[in-house]
Amino acid sequence: MSRQRWAVAGGLGTLLLVALLALVVWQLNRLDEAPPPAVPVADLATQRERGAYLARAGNCAGCHTVAGGVPYAGGRGIETPFGTVFAPNLTPHATTGLGDWSSEDFWRALHNGRGRDGRLLTPAFPYPNFSRVTRADADALFAYLQGLAPVDQPRRPHELRFPYDSQAALAVWRALYFRPAVHAEDPRQDAEWNRGVYLVEGLGHCSACHAPRNALGASGEQLGGGLMPMRDWYAPALDAAHEAGVAGWPRAQVVELLRTGRTELASASGPMAEVVRGSTQHLSDADLGAMALYLQRLPQQPVPVAAASSKAPPVNVRGERLYAKHCADCHGEAGEGVPGAYPALAGNRALLLDPPANPVRIVLGGGFAPATAGNPRPYGMPPFAAVLADDEVADLLSYTRNAWGNSAPPVTPLEVHRLRDRALR
Missing domain, CATH: 1.10.760.10 (Cytochrome c-like domain)
Structure with missing residues (x-):
């Protein structure tokens, strides 16, 4: 390569590095949008009861409870391809939990993926999904968690490899893959479908498992199936009849699977059994019906055509x-x-x-x-x-x-x- 070409390549490399650094600085220092105003609540007990239901819908205890530990006190390790992330303490302990948090702090964590101190949160916490959660539901969740008995369980530092343990790496990831979302009703769909998409794509964060991920761990909201990193379970496609699609099922069978973990057509096992046990079995018939409706209306993948073979498979x-x-x-x-x-x-x-x-x-x-x-x-x-x-x-x-x-x-x-x-x- 000529000296002139080397100079051009070096100049382009410098420009890319400057652009990357500018992107990191912008992500780390940009001001998040102001939270929407809190919805006035007349009865705290009713709000907390609603929050307990929403915590079940989001299966929050599934990640934030170590085996044999106090629910929501954190400590469970979540393996990722980049190292281990440890779920934090959600009880209202003043120093090791959420005792000093405000409802605005909590909404910002769900909606923007930022901690109370402004630090970027790792997307192992599925804030790309929780970003859809409404302010009223975020406040109900927070009120429920604040009503728990405080547990003194210090947060265990994540064990992520360099550079994935840095705020700079998180800033780049967010710039590439994350935009805060807002749940908005689709006027072309009925109220039941809109409730279903809110639960499936938002609070239920189904795409956290059932969507394929790229090399940096980012996924879209499509439910096309994928191998769960580090767990080696395959979360089957929910939009494909040959995997786990339910478009052709009777609605009652979909609801029954989510409520009990089994029907005559299928049964839940592995990570999905955990979700049914800790989350979906506790949901109302109306919410399970809304989830079923949304899943049944997903655009379907074509059924793959098996390769033709003139030879019969050998007898095993x-x-x-x-x-x-x-x-x-x-x-x-x-x-x-x-x-x-x-x-x-x-x-x-x-x-x-x-x-x-x-x-x-x-x-x-x-x-x-x-x-x-x-x-x-x-x-x-x-x-x-x-x-x-x-x-x-x-x-x-x-x-x-x-x-x-x-x-x-x-x-x-x-x-x-x-x-x-x-x-x-």
Whole structure:
């Protein structure tokens, strides 16, 4: 490269660096919009009751409670590709919780992703979704949290790698991917649909799991499915009939799945079982119906066309033998299942997912629907990690994914090996 070209390239690089620094400074120092005025409340007890309901709708305790700890006292570690984020204490303790916060501080955290001191919050806290939450609902949530017993549990510092632990990196991320949102009713849709989008895309933050993410952890609001980082569960697409779309379901079945964790058409397991147990089972019929309506009206992905093959798949003799030994008693000789107890495997969308992370994890670690008020004693599936080797799990799943009319890519021993440790945590 000539000296002149080197000079031009160097000048462009300097301009880009200056622009990047200016962007960081702007993000760190820009003034957030003023919060909307608080809605007058006549009865604090009623507001707090409403806040408790909203906290369930947002499944706040799911992240802000360590296993065996006091609800909302924080401390739970959330693994990300950039390190571990620790959820803070939401109880009203004066020094380690939200005791010194105001309702404006709390709204700013939800809406703008900034802490009380102005620092940028990591998007592991899903403020891109919570930004939609109305001021009235934010105030009700805050009133509920302020009514909890204060717990002295200091915030544990995040363990993020450089440069992801810096405010500068967060500023760049926000400049690229975050704009504060405002919930606005769509006049082209009815009130039930508008309530559904508020719950699904806002407070319920479904896209935090069910949307694909890029290399920097950013996702859109589309619900097209994706592998959950560091958890190795696949959150299936909610807009695709071949994954977890419900456009063709009876509405009552969608509501039943969200309320109890199981129907004759599907059951919840893994992270979704946690959501049903901690959140959706507690919602009103009206809100569950609104969520179902919104999910059913999502524009649908086209069903993929399977590649034609003139050769029949090889007979998986060992997989068939393993199925007869370990699975047929519950799931049936022809994968027909037992209604109300064990799911059918013939035509089972969860079994046919690609990537096959979920069926591999269920075979290794067991499959357990959530215990809910509507299904207090769910049937479960025992783990087979201590019984089956990686190649046996691969053969078993490859057989079931291509028996009884099923058609899906085979599972490899390497895929099973990669997921084994994660499935047993």
